[in-house]
Amino acid sequence: MPYFIVFLVTPIAVAIALYRRNPARFLDGPAEDAPLRLLRWAVGLLSAQRAEWGRAMLGELGALDGRWSRLRFALGCTGAALVMPPWGRAAAALWATIGIAAASLALFAVLTVDYGLGVGGWIALAVVALICAGYLLGASALLRRPGIALPGVLGGVFATLAALSLSGFTAVDQVTFIPNPWQQWVRVIAVPAVIGIAGTLWRRDPAAGRRVARLAALSAGLLQLLYATVAVTILGGGGPPDEDGGFTIRGTVSDRLGNNVVDLVVSTLIIAMVGWAAAALAGYVMRRVSPPAVPAQEV
Numbered sequence: 037m038p039y040f041i042v043f044l045v046t047p048i049a050v051a052i053a054l055y056r057r058n059p060a061r062f063l064d065g066p067a068e069d070a071p072l073r074l075l076r077w078a079v080g081l082l083s084a085q086r087a088e089w090g091r092a093m094l095g096e097l098g099a100l101d102g103r104w105s106r107l108r109f110a111l112g113c114t115g116a117a118l119v120m121p122p123w124g125r126a127a128a129a130l131w132a133t134i135g136i137a138a139a140s141l142a143l144f145a146v147l148t149v150d151y152g153l154g155v156g157g158w159i160a161l162a163v164v165a166l167i168c169a170g171y172l173l174g175a176s177a178l179l180r181r182p183g184i185a186l187p188g189v190l191g192g193v194f195a196t197l198a199a200l201s202l203s204g205f206t207a208v209d210q211v212t213f214i215p216n217p218w219q220q221w222v223r224v225i226a227v228p229a230v231i232g233i234a235g236t237l238w239r240r241d242p243a244a245g246r247r248v249a250r251l252a253a254l255s256a257g258l259l260q261l262l263y264a265t266v267a268v269t270i271l272g273g274g275g276p277p278d279e280d281g282g283f284t285i286r287g288t289v290s291d292r293l294g295n296n297v298v299d300l301v302v303s304t305l306i307i308a309m310v311g312w313a314a315a316a317l318a319g320y321v322m323r324r325v326s327p328p329a330v331p332a333q334e335v
Contacts, residue, residue, distance in 0.1 A: 041204045071097060071110035078110075078117040081127040081178030090117070126179035129189050131259055133175050135167040142270050144293065151272070159291075164297055168261075171254045171304070178251040187238045189250025191231040195256035195307055198227045200263070210267035211292050212276055228253075228307045232314030242319025249311025257304035263309045264296040 061275075075097055079090035093113045108301045118127060144164055148157035179185045202222060203213035216221060228249065233324030235248025 191252025194253025228310035234309035253307035319320030
């Protein structure tokens, strides 16, 4: 029931926050066309050495007419921005997250074929692919923000290592771990709060702290999905028997993969929401304790 409430309330809360921030943009959408938005996204991933090239490409796009011509040009520039060195920190982090998601999906597909999970397994794989695609889109938007990539990725690594230190690092630990109450508090409250507060203190800005928390949630979700899928790949249907009993090997593998998907979504939501709240609270405390600025005296 608590998880159901989280899934129900979260999108509603996000929609309200977006509307309150800018009602016109929320209702009418962005005025830019798709090629310009795509190219602006790609330019935001560039390193400082290639910033001038990005501005030049934006200028060339502005001189083009025709939707398909603009789209082809934007796609070509986007491919160049992602592939051609030197990579910016944001592009390197994006490629790392793409690699992690691709490895998880590849292992999921191998398990689906090897254990004959059938139509249900392929549907589950499609669902995981859609979730990972959404995570990559969200991460790419956050990575473009100045000063967010490094603390966000480090926050995701910290959340992953904290979760593994509580559960254990072996494959058996991954499929048998049931947290006790204090471990739940650490995973659900303490770790996300540390990420949100650290992100706020990193840039002395609660808005940056909230972005760091969201990026940490997405990167931690993908990292933990990969680790848990590797654990299932190692164990297969082996290891300790499932508590429900009566499972075949195929049913055991399918059940473990399903648990990984649920953990992926739940852990991401928890880190993002609690980290967001902690970042906002840290910003409020900073404003309360910081002395007011003294206006400069005119000479």
